[in-house]
Amino acid sequence: MIGVMAALAAALAWTTASGLWRSLSDLGPAVRLNAIKNGIASLLFLPVLATLPWQDETTAVLILLLSGLIGIAAGDSFYLAALRRLGTRRTLTVEASGPVLASIGGVVLMGDIPTLGNWIGAGLVSIAVVLIALQAKAEQSSSSQLQAGIVLSLIAVVCGLSGAFLARHVLISTALSPIQSAAIRLLGGWIGLIPVMRKLSFLQGLSTPVQLRLLSATVLGTNLGIVLQQMVFQSMPVGPGVTLMSTAPVMALWVGQLEGDRIQLAGVAAAVLAVAGVACTSL
Numbered sequence: 001m002i003g004v005m006a007a008l009a010a011a012l013a014w015t016t017a018s019g020l021w022r023s024l025s026d027l028g029p030a031v032r033l034n035a036i037k038n039g040i041a042s043l044l045f046l047p048v049l050a051t052l053p054w055q056d057e058t059t060a061v062l063i064l065l066l067s068g069l070i071g072i073a074a075g076d077s078f079y080l081a082a083l084r085r086l087g088t089r090r091t092l093t094v095e096a097s098g099p100v101l102a103s104i105g106g107v108v109l110m111g112d113i114p115t116l117g118n119w120i121g122a123g124l125v126s127i128a129v130v131l132i133a134l135q136a137k138a139e140q141s142s143s144s145q146l147q148a149g150i151v152l153s154l155i156a157v158v159c160g161l162s163g164a165f166l167a168r169h170v171l172i173s174t175a176l177s178p179i180q181s182a183a184i185r186l187l188g189g190w191i192g193l194i195p196v197m198r199k200l201s202f203l204q205g206l207s208t209p210v211q212l213r214l215l216s217a218t219v220l221g222t223n224l225g226i227v228l229q230q231m232v233f234q235s236m237p238v239g240p241g242v243t244l245m246s247t248a249p250v251m252a253l254w255v256g257q258l259e260g261d262r263i264q265l266a267g268v269a270a271a272v273l274a275v276a277g278v279a280c281t282s283l
């Protein structure tokens with residue numbers, strides 16, 4: 001029961017955080033927002049970083065820093081850029097392709113044999129992405145924005161999976177805990193964006209409500225989201241856990257309404273198909 005509650009809470013945290021980041025899009029480029037996020041999150045994980053066995057696990061730390069550079073510095077920048085173009089609901093639905101793409105990666109890179117569930121899951125998620133494209137094309141005047149948003153979201157998924165594969169290698173081969181791994185990855189994501197940090201003096205002029213939204217988005221989507229995710233993996237099988245955490249597209253339907261994204265049958269169908277596709281792939 002704890003695992004189920006943690007999985008649904010993680011999905012809700014990520015959905016809410018995505019909506020908050022979308023509302024902060026006018027603060028500047030996605031890479032700048034990502035630098036802010038990673039800096040705040042790393043500071044909150046400072047107690048974890050201070051107690052790490054840096055000398056004993058040097059190789060593992062370097063791999064995790066690279067994982068953060070790819071999956072967080074690059075991946076989250078692409079994700080935030082996609083949010084600006086597609087909105088919360090559509091972006092999270094495309095992001096649900098992650099487990100499916102991971103299965104495809106296992107077939108291509110590891111020689112895994114795909115199951116019937118893998119094929120069905122890939123088909124369902126593909127249909128969901130097509131539905132998003134068709135609906136967005138009917139609503140938006142700029143097809144270039146639509147195409148760019150979908151491409152950016154898919155690149156974010158690939159970057160995230162690449163970082164996750166590196167992190168998993170460390171987790172199964174060293175004594176580092178999931179929280180320690182997450183803290184190092186966030187540090188790597190922040191270090192990768194240091195060149196952008198010199199342009200963050202504008203933060204001093206932000207109003208208190210905007211600063212609170214920045215902090216809330218970071219704590220919910222990054223720090224709390226990671227802790228809840230680890231609780232899920234510790235208390236229930238990976239397949240059902242991933243499926244429950246992938247219910248974010250369904251939860252994003254109400255966030256989309258707040259953004260002016262009207263709920264339509266195609267949107268609901270896309271969200272449900274995405275979750276069903278993840279379930280077929282993961283269970």
